Amino acid sequence: MQPADLFKELIKNIASLLKEHKYKRYGGNVFYTNQQGNWGFIGFQKSMGNTYYETRFTINLGIFSTILQDFFDPEKKPSLYECRGCWKYRIGHLVPDYDYDKWWSITEETIPEQIIQEIRDILITHAIPEIERNISDKQLLNTWLTGKLTGITHIQRLTNLSVLLKHYGMENQLKPVLDELQQYLP
Numbered sequence: 001m002q003p004a005d006l007f008k009e010l011i012k013n014i015a016s017l018l019k020e021h022k023y024k025r026y027g028g029n030v031f032y033t034n035q036q037g038n039w040g041f042i043g044f045q046k047s048m049g050n051t052y053y054e055t056r057f058t059i060n061l062g063i064f065s066t067i068l069q070d071f072f073d074p075e076k077k078p079s080l081y082e083c084r085g086c087w088k089y090r091i092g093h094l095v096p097d098y099d100y101d102k103w104w105s106i107t108e109e110t111i112p113e114q115i116i117q118e119i120r121d122i123l124i125t126h127a128i129p130e131i132e133r134n135i136s137d138k139q140l141l142n143t144w145l146t147g148k149l150t151g152i153t154h155i156q157r158l159t160n161l162s163v164l165l166k167h168y169g170m171e172n173q174l175k176p177v178l179d180e181l182q183q184y185l186p
Contacts, residue, residue: 003055003106006115010106011044013116014123018042021128029057032078033131039064039078040131042123047103055106059091059119061127062151067137071163087134087143088151094126137164145173155184 001009011029023031029044040063047056064078064086092102104115134140134150143150144161152160158181165174 001108001112003053003108003110004050006106006110006112007046007055007057009112010116010119014044014119017120017123033135035132036136037066038135038137039066040135041079042127042131053107056103057106058101058103059122059127061089061091061094061131063087063131063135063140065137065140065160065164067167068160068163071167086152087140089130091122091127093151094130095122137167140164141168155181158184 015025015031018031021033022035023033023040023042026032026041029046031042033040041061043060043062045058045060047058050056066078068086069076069078090101092098092100095102104119106115134143140150141161141164144157144164147157149157158177162174162177162181165171165177
């Protein structure tokens, strides 16, 4: 079986696992869940350097906040890759044994069952629980209050934080955030 076909089998198998966890397919190799008013995404990104003999891929995670999106661009459709105010990570960032940017390689020698089991274990142990822990706007707010960047820039964190603080009526914490944000604006 060719690497591209093995990748398709992997996605098919993973789709059934994610369906059990209330994720739906969002076209191509992206899956989503809608919880607490926000969208959680798991995306399988193929390398641009794939060949007939090798398919490489990584896993991206993201959370799309509808409050932030309604503020910045209410017409925008939820997306893993085009999210102005979101939380996003590569799976390697969350798995202790991996480097930040973990990529898998599928060749004709790949044993499909082994790679499928590895991905299933990672999704169940790391990806799905991490999205569920962080999917609420309140959790995003709390995380950004600690200074954590969650895959976004410092300016994006401050901007997102100011929108959520205003949304939740936390004006007493808003002024210091706006003062800090102003330091970065021209």
